[in-house]
Amino acid sequence: MTRVLIITTNYPRWEGDPHSPWLLELMGRLREKGYEFDVLAPAFQGLAAHRIGQTPVYRFRYAPARWETLTHEEGAPNKIRKNPLYLLLLPFYVLAGMWASWRLGGKGRYDIIHVHWPVPQGLFGLLARRAGGGRLVATFYGADLVLAQRFSFLKPFVRWFAGRCDDLAAISSYTARELTRLSGREPRIIPYGIHLPPEQDWPATPGRILTVGRLIARKGHIHLIRALAHLPEAHLVIVGEGHEREALEQEIRRLRLEDRVLLTGRVSDAELEAYYQSCQVFALPAIVDESGDTEMLGMVSLEAMRYCKPVIASDVGGIPDIVVDGESGVLVPQKDAETLAAAIRQVLTDEALARRLGHGGYHFAREHFSWGSVERATRAMYGEADAAG
Numbered sequence: 001m002t003r004v005l006i007i008t009t010n011y012p013r014w015e016g017d018p019h020s021p022w023l024l025e026l027m028g029r030l031r032e033k034g035y036e037f038d039v040l041a042p043a044f045q046g047l048a049a050h051r052i053g054q055t056p057v058y059r060f061r062y063a064p065a066r067w068e069t070l071t072h073e074e075g076a077p078n079k080i081r082k083n084p085l086y087l088l089l090l091p092f093y094v095l096a097g098m099w100a101s102w103r104l105g106g107k108g109r110y111d112i113i114h115v116h117w118p119v120p121q122g123l124f125g126l127l128a129r130r131a132g133g134g135r136l137v138a139t140f141y142g143a144d145l146v147l148a149q150r151f152s153f154l155k156p157f158v159r160w161f162a163g164r165c166d167d168l169a170a171i172s173s174y175t176a177r178e179l180t181r182l183s184g185r186e187p188r189i190i191p192y193g194i195h196l197p198p199e200q201d202w203p204a205t206p207g208r209i210l211t212v213g214r215l216i217a218r219k220g221h222i223h224l225i226r227a228l229a230h231l232p233e234a235h236l237v238i239v240g241e242g243h244e245r246e247a248l249e250q251e252i253r254r255l256r257l258e259d260r261v262l263l264t265g266r267v268s269d270a271e272l273e274a275y276y277q278s279c280q281v282f283a284l285p286a287i288v289d290e291s292g293d294t295e296m297l298g299m300v301s302l303e304a305m306r307y308c309k310p311v312i313a314s315d316v317g318g319i320p321d322i323v324v325d326g327e328s329g330v331l332v333p334q335k336d337a338e339t340l341a342a343a344i345r346q347v348l349t350d351e352a353l354a355r356r357l358g359h360g361g362y363h364f365a366r367e368h369f370s371w372g373s374v375e376r377a378t379r380a381m382y383g384e385a386d387a388a389g
Contacts, residue, residue, distance in 0.1 A: 001036040008116040011041040022192045060100035062093045105131035119144035122161035137167045142175045142296030172318025193371035207234040210279035212300045215242030220285035230341035235260040284313035287334045305361035328364035
């Protein structure tokens with residue numbers, strides 16, 4: 001068995017916790033190929049070491065339990081932007097993570113150390129390798145690069161860390177370009193994988209627009225709500241929760257759209273699947289927010305494509321890796337409610353166009369985002385010479 005240590009900020013806290021389900025899926029597939037995993041992740045409100053399925057999860061404590069909320073839920077960058085007092089936890093987080101990595105790396109003697117979100121977890125990976133050896137690889141998701149752009153003192157760290165890795169991956173071509181610009185190294189592009197049900201036309205609720213995502217600025221929900229004001233024949237379902245909810249509710253009241261917008265909050269997997277299946281169009285109105293953060297891939301678009309739903313999305317970040325304009329969906333400029341409304345109206349009123357885009361998206365997802373290709377690319381990053389074939 002090849003022993004792998006996964007170092008990450010964001011790992012499920014219990015069975016069924018919605019954080020990083022794609023990572024669990026990938027680890028399960030690699031386990032069938034002879035890999036064995038341990039995980040190192042921060043505690044959340046005092047959470048101790050535990051297991052998720054077959055995987056031991058080692059949690060490092062960095063504060064009293066009631067303050068251990070830097071990670072999970074909205075994610076550390078969003079929490080820090082919302083409440084800068086979270087910055088006070090960072091030194092303790094980094095020191096605790098470094099100590100835990102040193103101890104676990106020396107004890108575990110891992111063949112591979114895989115760091116996810118390398119700012120600041122790259123330090124943990126380097127210490128684990130120093131303590132016990134192993135091949136060091138890292139996956140960048142984009143949030144770490146946004147932090148490096150915002151805080152210039154982090155740029156040298158990204159270059160330094162990337163130069164010491166045996167291999168690198170990014171989840172989209174956009175993230176890869178940003179990483180190359182900062183570090184001078186060209187990473188592999190390894191996106192998320194997706195399961196596809198049999199291809200079919202799923203019955204839609206007429207006029208239903210769906211969007212899914214945390215209620216944070218970069219998701220652009222407010223622009224979709226403003227677009228709805230131009231679409232009297234439509235109604236909008238927004239699935240997700242976050243600190244922007246109050247602002248969105250105020251905008252809904254201002255535009256008198258209370259009877260046509262549903263904010264569901266968090267829903268079960270079964271409810272979410274039903275919303276995907278029943279929408280007539282899926283929208284991802286993402287923006288580049290004030291901090292420079294944006295969608296680095298846009299996984300929710302792929303989820304809609306599973307059900308042959310036409311996707312309309314902003315032309316920002318890594319979204320064009322999934323939404324190819326006119327082929328797998330429609331791209332529109334960010335923050336442009338009128339253009340967004342016009343694109344939605346066209347899809348709602350042109351059944352042939354909607355069907356062509358929906359099935360085009362399904363075929364695109366099948367060709368470019370299969371779990372088989374993600375698994376092979378990851379094994380190649382881990383050093384399997386014949387895995388990429």
